[in-house]
Amino acid sequence: MWVPNRLLDLRNRVFANPAFQRWAATFPLTRLIAQRRARQLFDIVAGFVYSQVLFACVRLRLLDHLAEGPLTLDQLARRLDLPPDGARRLLRAAVSLRLVAVRGRDRYALDELGAAMMGNPGIAAMVEHHAMAYVDLQDPVALLRGEAQGQALKDYWAYVGADVPASAAGHAVDGYTALMADSQHLIAGDVLDACSLKDHRCLLDVGGGDGSFLVAAAKRWPHLRVILFDLPAVAERARARFAREGLAERATAIGGDMLRDPLPQGADIVSLVRVLHDHDDEVAQRIIQAAGRALAPGGTLLVTEPMSGTRGAEPIGDAYFGFYLLAMGSGRPRTPRELKTMLRAADFDRVRLVPTCRPMLTRLMLARK
Numbered sequence: 001m002w003v004p005n006r007l008l009d010l011r012n013r014v015f016a017n018p019a020f021q022r023w024a025a026t027f028p029l030t031r032l033i034a035q036r037r038a039r040q041l042f043d044i045v046a047g048f049v050y051s052q053v054l055f056a057c058v059r060l061r062l063l064d065h066l067a068e069g070p071l072t073l074d075q076l077a078r079r080l081d082l083p084p085d086g087a088r089r090l091l092r093a094a095v096s097l098r099l100v101a102v103r104g105r106d107r108y109a110l111d112e113l114g115a116a117m118m119g120n121p122g123i124a125a126m127v128e129h130h131a132m133a134y135v136d137l138q139d140p141v142a143l144l145r146g147e148a149q150g151q152a153l154k155d156y157w158a159y160v161g162a163d164v165p166a167s168a169a170g171h172a173v174d175g176y177t178a179l180m181a182d183s184q185h186l187i188a189g190d191v192l193d194a195c196s197l198k199d200h201r202c203l204l205d206v207g208g209g210d211g212s213f214l215v216a217a218a219k220r221w222p223h224l225r226v227i228l229f230d231l232p233a234v235a236e237r238a239r240a241r242f243a244r245e246g247l248a249e250r251a252t253a254i255g256g257d258m259l260r261d262p263l264p265q266g267a268d269i270v271s272l273v274r275v276l277h278d279h280d281d282e283v284a285q286r287i288i289q290a291a292g293r294a295l296a297p298g299g300t301l302l303v304t305e306p307m308s309g310t311r312g313a314e315p316i317g318d319a320y321f322g323f324y325l326l327a328m329g330s331g332r333p334r335t336p337r338e339l340k341t342m343l344r345a346a347d348f349d350r351v352r353l354v355p356t357c358r359p360m361l362t363r364l365m366l367a368r369k
Ligand SMILES: C[S@@+](CC[C@H](N)C(=O)[O-])C[C@H]1O[C@@H](n2cnc3c(N)ncnc32)[C@H](O)[C@@H]1O
Pocket: 159, 165, 173, 180, 181, 184, 206, 207, 208, 209, 210, 229, 230, 231, 234, 256, 257, 258, 259, 272, 273, 274, 275, 278
């Protein structure tokens, strides 16, 4: 809904007035809205502390212990190796965040959000690796001015800022490759539900990590051939994964640098899964062009990643990825419109967004060469 700027400015002046805030918090028709807004603001103020509570739960494996069944405070204190006061404080905080529920006097069990985390081990891995983000985001103003000293995320994502990314050793790619694999099953499920590959012959996944996306695709469509392209050390891990999954006949992993080496030919669909947002505009455009060169006319490009401005998930794109990628030292979240412009500039047409069931996790764009 369009509202004139004058009215928005007036609204902001009214909302900033402490007398109005007091009135709105007590007047029956505005009380609930005022409380919700106050809570939203406080959640932003306190978000870092909430995250640290979750971090402690993950580090101490609190949710894993409770997944076996309800436990008393004393049992938990022993298992977590915490003094009883420390355990109680953590449990109360976790209860307030709906990670843990109280089940009788001093007995605790998983609550809704804790149970949801158990079904998605990737979330715990994500939380653990955020220790690096906290270090790098210590001074966000310095970060925005390009003066930050932090380097933890840059070092973790070994290809960022590397002169020769293809020379990254196995130990340098293991951490991020495992992290990506842990969260890939959610992404692959949503993308493959949204986009059938039944009419495609061969899928090339560029920057495909350990092959989790291709394994999901190949298992869903038994006729499909799949090719993975990633840095040599990562491709080696994907090759081993394909063999373990019994897919060696239909799945190939090729190592190289997508910005320097030609991509394999012969696929009728190329995917870029959580790849473009890692790179600044000029590099991302080169990756799209390289994908285009790998396709014959009529071939399909599939781009999937979290996008900026996604309704209902705005902070995930613009606050989380915006600042995370800034700290990492490369890339930015893009709006669908920005991605469309980039795809068209690389001679793709029929660019369209295809709905996914959890757009906050990933959105999907298809285009034709
Ligand atoms: C954010 S991860 C995404 C992995 C996977 N597509 C997924 O969604 O789980 C980006 C991937 O791009 C790969 N990559 C980065 N720079 C590359 C380059 N220059 N050439 C080939 N692969 C590269 C990384 O090794 C990594 O596996």
